[in-house]
Amino acid sequence: MPAVDDTALSLPAVTAALLERLRVQLASGQPDWKDSGAPEAHIPVERYFSPEVWQAELQGLFRPLPLIAAHSSELAPGQVLAHDGFGVPLLLSRDTDGRVRCFLNVCRHRGMRLVQAADGAQPRNSVVCPYHGWTYRLDGQLRHMLHAESFDSCPKGARDLVPVPCAERHGLLWVVPDAGGSIDLEAFLGGLNAELPFFGIEQLRHFRTVEAEYPANWKLIIDAFLESYHIRVLHQDTIYPFFSDGFTSAARFGPHIHSLVARRAAQEWAADPGSEPPATIEGLSRLATTSQVIFPNTVTIFHPDYLSLITVYPTGAESLRWTHRILIPASKATPDWTPHWEKTFRLIEQGVFQKEDIHCAIGIQRGLKTGANRHVTAGRIEQGLAWFHDQVRQRTEPHLQNVGATVNAQASTPTTSTPKPESGVPL
Ligand code: FES
Ligand SMILES: [Fe+2]
Structure with a gap:
């Protein structure tokens, strides 16, 4: 292996x-x-x-959940990588010390996309917006803007890239594609941390x-x-x-x-x-x-x-x-x-x-x-499906308040160990 x-x-x-x-x-x-x-x-x-x-x-x-955006080897030190896989434009960066960060791939001036996903990982000292040239460091800080004196409502730090929770663990780059979210892989992966x-x-x-x-x-x-x-x-x-x-x-x-x-x-x-x-x-x-x-x-x-x-x-x-x-x-x-x-x-x-x-x-x-x-x-030989769909159901149910009974009215997998092959479990 x-x-x-x-x-x-x-x-x-x-x-x-x-x-x-x-x-x-x-x-x-x-x-x-x-x-x-x-x-x-x-x-x-x-x-x-x-x-x-x-x-x-x-x-x-x-x-809300951590999702795997890439393998660690896809982003070398000093590189940036745009990621569009999760419906939110993301920009991953790894600084020369090896630290990975993630931001919304959105310029803080008028919102232009900063890096194209089709370009793959690219070596960059900084990220320059292709529209008017606002320039960001790999840690997200706004470093330079042309005609800066034109923007008086822009105190230092207010126009840095918007960070998105991310972490590197088990050789994988994880993100929570919500700028207001948080990430805790220790808790999220639980016992899988010891196996991986x-x-x-x-x-x-x-x-x-x-x-x-x-x-x-x-x-x-x-x-x-x-x-x-x-x-x-x-x-x-x-x-x-x-x-x-x-x-x-x-x-x-x-x-x-x-x-x-x-x-x-x-x-x-x-x-x-x-x-x-x-x-x-x-x-x-x-x-x-x-x-x-x-x-x-x-x-x-x-x-x-x-x-x-x-x-x-x-x-x-x-x-x-x-x-x-x-x-x-x-x-x-x-x-x-x-x-x-x-x-x-x-x-x-x-x-x-x-x-x-x-x-x-x-x-x-x-x-x-x-x-x-x-x-x-x-079937009983396919029990993994029951486990998975039960988890999906539990986590989506709170967001399904206004949906019809067929979709929303569910029962959980029973915890009993008594065999009940004759009765199916609706999930
Ligand atoms: S939109 Fe990025 S510099 Fe203007
Ligand atoms: Fe298969």
Whole structure:
């Protein structure tokens, strides 16, 4: 695996427990979902196309929560990077001491956009507005304005760039795209903070990003990465040969979901009572593919030798922006490896994600309003969907006060451990 080449660590506690759960499941042939007691869940179809739900999600999720804007390697010291992915024009900067800041990408004179996103990360000593030349330092301070004597109502500091909460952690740049918001990643990530370092995201290098818009609700993409039930059929000719059918173990850290999906190689390992748990990420990746949904809109997939970092954003109730970054080991970020990564990227982005997972999200969206289904059903084998939609519901409900009963009247996932397979859970 990419991150920690040749470095032996012990598995973090929850990941180790999940791997042990996989071993037990594989050795017994009895997947966890069979006796988990979790009922199937029913998600009202309106959740996937209602403009009111979309607006409530913007207010309850996409403005107040920390979102992942980029990998650390995308912004070098002395660079700036415009980011438009979250519906708010943002400008990230890293000063020569390495500190990352984020601002609204809006000039304090007459509001011109300062840096174009299409330009990518650029080395800058300062940011100069293309309209009248107001000039800002990378810490956001207004440094220079032409004909400054023309602006008498401008005390020092009053026209600095507007800061947006941001932080760098686990090799990722996080922002809260609301100038009035605040960020506390320690609290937000909770127990995930202890798991993530093992996966070494910080040591990876950005290779490529693909951005695209698709006519589907953003949650359909997250749904696709919350269950391994579909791998056997949808990915039959692509990735299924590497996986065991239906053996997954998952844990929740607050709203975040951390899961391991058993690979075929784990079968032999689990059958041998003397086999040790792996001590490295390379060893873990031979046995299981780790994936996380970092709430609300990021998916990590730790492939055997690289990381897919996927972010989705709702550009409308029925449209999303897909951003897929491939992050590779630093030791393989050299020109001679480029053809290998180009091919890898094509296979996973175009072959698996676009033709298979995204294709299904778009296919589902087209049928949601037909009346064929009042709910989307998630079986007990797809419990991650129930967890995720329950979190979304809880956080959007306060913003849905004026919406009709179908969308708004929901029940939470019961905490009982009594199996109730006959009764679905409306979410
Ligand atoms: S709008 Fe930026 S200097 Fe005028
Ligand atoms: Fe998939």
